[in-house]
Amino acid sequence: MNTVIGSTATRVMDVAEALIQQRGYDGFSFDDVARAVGIRKPSVHHHFRTKADLVATLARRYTERFESSLAAIDTARRDPMARLEAYVLLFATTYAKDGRLCVCGMLGAEAAALPAQVADGVADFFRLNLDWLTAAFRDAQQSGRVTTTQGAEALAQLLLSALEGAMIVGRGGRSSVGPAAVGNHLLVCLSKQGR
Amino acid sequence: MNTVIGSTATRVMDVAEALIQQRGYDGFSFDDVARAVGIRKPSVHHHFRTKADLVATLARRYTERFESSLAAIDTARRDPMARLEAYVLLFATTYAKDGRLCVCGMLGAEAAALPAQVADGVADFFRLNLDWLTAAFRDAQQSGRVTTTQGAEALAQLLLSALEGAMIVGRGGRSSVGPAAVGNHLLVCLSKQGR
DNA sequence: GCTTACCTACCTATTGGAAGGTAGATATAG
């Protein structure tokens, strides 16, 4: 065994994930992955039958990890605004790693060209996020920390959209502004002391 | 002559634009374009030397059209909020056409994998939008229609990000919520009567 | 002795792109 950490299958997923975050589904090949991992292309097929298989599995892992992070936030913070700030940090951390996009943000853009199983995984991710955010905003409104007349569902959609969009605008516009700034600005606007 | 409208070069750009909006830069080929237009692949090369050429030209046209729309808004509306609402409608109209993404939103996501000339065009688009929005928000704040403590530049980044993101989240999440709803919700939150 | 992890070799389709040719319109010069 070599000194590289993790099983080969894990490393394949790690590499594929990074490639998707930077180039998208159609922007990388099994050969790219193989080269980066240090094996041959057919060996990648040994671990993941098809490309759709690999990416669908990867998207599921991504969503599960996100789910864990959300659960961790719930236990670590009680204050609804602190929870939302921690949520923004999740996206900011991803983006800080050499401008990596959210996996499902990237895949969501390409949704029309994706295999069904992959597109399903992407939809699950957004559903999970929207549900968690809706609950968080409902808490924030009930505790009086957010005082907009807008429904919690709409606010959830707004924050998620702003964060996903900030990555794309920040990267495409070569701006220094990313999801951290955009997300926090929005939270300030929505919070009581925002004006 | 056939009944198809526009010159061949224009039709090539129209088709390529639609394909990019639905599948991204790596998601379409010269052959796809040729087939849709009704000519052979090398004839596409006759009009646009390379793929980078085609897409860069197309991005420039997209930005110019957007620029015209912004100018039209400026002359048609005086009220800063009405201008911002008209801006939101620009994105909503694009998205309403079978869920088409903003060309530069899509390309922005793939920015890391794009030829330099294309990436430059994308950056120009975002710069144009951010500049216009910053001025619009400055007006809105000076007239007291928007009362956040946030700077106009930050608000511009926020609205643009929210609109670009809403397209991706809406499509990827198979939601009925799109840029129209998200954009208008944000404007309500920012406006005086938003609470 | 079966399973796992990997390999070489190969296949077919498609990619972006080049080379070179043709039909028809237009322009120009004698």
Place this chain on the structure above:
DNA sequence: CTATATCTACCTTCCAATAGGTAGGTAAGC
């Protein structure tokens, strides 16, 4: 008015590279 030249828009043919994926084999471990 005609002959020559040029241009545009398209064509067929071709190419090397790359795509996703398969077949079949080897070597090690439980």
